[in-house]
Amino acid sequence: MIRPAAIFLALSLSFGIAGAREAAPLAEDPAVEKRLNKLAEEIRCLVCQNESLAGSRADLANDLRREIRGLIKSGKSDKEIIDYLVQRYGDFVLYRPPVKSTTYLLWGGPFLLLVGGGLALILYLRRRGTRVRETPLSEEQHARAARLLEEQGGERP
């Protein structure tokens, strides 16, 4: 029984150490780190493509964070830093692709689908409206219906 507990303790301790090491750069300059993290959330890591630069532990991500840190310290604006990355790696590094001729469909597609779906729905409802025509009952049918209801003993829903 002691052994699993000891392993767990050792593991949790080792995670603690790893965590402490990772957090170390924060102490350098909190303002720079804050801007870096905000930027890095918007940038895709090219090595592990479904991770942001902020979350990735890939070697290249480390290097890019280092470069971005340097750019921030040299007083570059966020836009200049993003441009620096796009120049080298293309729009693919951006999680929010820019709106331009090649991405119109990407940005507009969902709205096109929405409009198309809406139109289809309206057409469908209109057609159904004409198909299910109201057919008023004749005098005789009314009387028969009333008779039948009475026979049921007034068990109306």
Place this chain on the structure above:
Amino acid sequence: MGKMRFLLPLAIFLVMAAFLVRGLFLNPREVPSPLIDKPAPAFSLVRLHEPDKTLSREDLKGQVWLLNVWASWCVSCREEHPLLVELARQGLVPIYGLNYKDQREDALGWLQQFGNPYTASVVDRDGRVGIDYGVYGVPETFVVDKNGTIRYKQIGPVTRDALDKKIIPLVKQLQQS
């Protein structure tokens, strides 16, 4: 109208299926480089074999050259290496190596073991030039023309197919222009 009810969903399904099938055969690792048809980024780096000498982009102007990004720790570099050695032996085009984030001794040992196809290799110790070239997966190979413009980028190992169908024809065409 009656036929359309069945044909329309089928058509939509077929279009979607066609896109998905195409997607299966695309390589998501191959991100188109924005550097194609742009000037090769400047560099001036220490040579691997002669650490007291540097090599810069300007030294290479006026000729078609290949830039191969490699490292001794890179497994797929071994895969493409025999092809590069063979290409170098043909003497068609000079291959320059960018030794990316490597240890000098490891790199020299690696070349001794597998052969050295490079006219010269330069050392990118901290990966800065690699970033300028948009390197994200070693090995990568660039074809640069006489004016210093990047004309082609191979992401991942050079294959026989890429060499015969793309790189060599392109190099020959660029050398003539």
